[in-house]
Amino acid sequence: MIRLHHVPFSRSFRILWLLTEMGLDFEVVEHSITDGSLRRPDFLAKSPAGRVPALEIDRRILFESGAITEYLCETRARHGFGRAPGHAERADWLEWLHYAETMAQPIANLNLQWVFLRDASMRSPTLLKMEARRLALTLAPLEARLARHDHVLPSGFSGADTMLGYNLLAVPYFVRLEPFPAIRAYVERIARRPAHIAARARDGAQGFYRQEFYEVADG
Ligand SMILES: N[C@@H](CCC(=O)N[C@@H](CS)C(=O)NCC(=O)O)C(=O)O
Structure with missing residues (x-):
């Protein structure tokens, strides 16, 4: 089973969305960014800087959203979201x-x-x-x-x-x-x-931002 370590509305959404675009079955383990749990040894063993995303897949754990994206696009190339070496793009x-x-x-x-x-x-x-x-x-x-x-x-x-x-x-x-x-x-x-809509629904409501726009005062 593919398992995504995720904080809602964080960079791990990139992977939640990509996995959904690919139509893969996966489990989401939700973490909090503020309760200190990302710094606990069990999580640091998965992601050494205590960050999300981390993805358990193919009998290993991957961190860094860019690396995970490349890995998924290349190992699941049939979905067409990568551009292989030699491709013009x-x-x-x-x-x-x-x-x-x-x-x-x-x-x-x-x-x-x-x-x-x-x-x-x-x-x-x-x-x-x-x-x-x-x-x-x-x-x-x-x-x-x-x-x-x-x-x-x-x-x-x-x-x-x-x-x-x-x-x-x-x-x-x-x-x-x-x-x-x-x-x-x-x-x-x-x-x-459709996959974006489904991934946003699975992501849940964002809990970071308490105002619509963060204005910087001139000065
Ligand atoms: N370059 C990393 C950055 C990962 C990252 O910093 N994720 C944030 C969430 S957007 C995080 O886990 N922050 C927790 C913290 O800094 O304690 C990636 O793209 O995966």
Whole structure:
């Protein structure tokens, strides 16, 4: 049995969605990001930095969403979500699949500051502004690409979309998407996919964000 270690609305959604797109049977083990359980020895044995996703599959455990995505797309190639070595889109597939983490880095920093710090006085207005700008910067190349194609790759939906598509659930809490019409259309397009709808239902309600938008005061 494939077993996904998951925190709702976190990067492990990338894998929950991809497994659902593939129509595979899998079990979800839900964890909390705040109760300290990700730092317990039994979980660290699965994911050494205490992070999700971790995936139990093929008699081993894999961590790192990018690596898991590559592994699933390559070992379950019949689903067509990978681009094998030699494929014309191989380099682009790898580049965009991993670009998701360049975009996720400022999201993680903004989450840390806005959501996870115990006390608002601990936040740094300088960091909040810097990270929101850095996040907006990562959107511009994606906007340019999606203005030309319906998905990240011209040939269609792939593991690069499950990696990047997850980020776009969190981005609108920190960056207004009005200047990014192609990204907005893409978000609507992928949200209509039956597997996305099913994966969101299995993911459950997000419990991180308590407001619709986190505005950084000018100054
Ligand atoms: N590069 C890793 C990052 C994983 C990661 O940081 N996941 C977050 C959730 S989005 C986490 O588990 N955080 C727990 C913590 O930092 O304690 C990946 O893509 O899998």
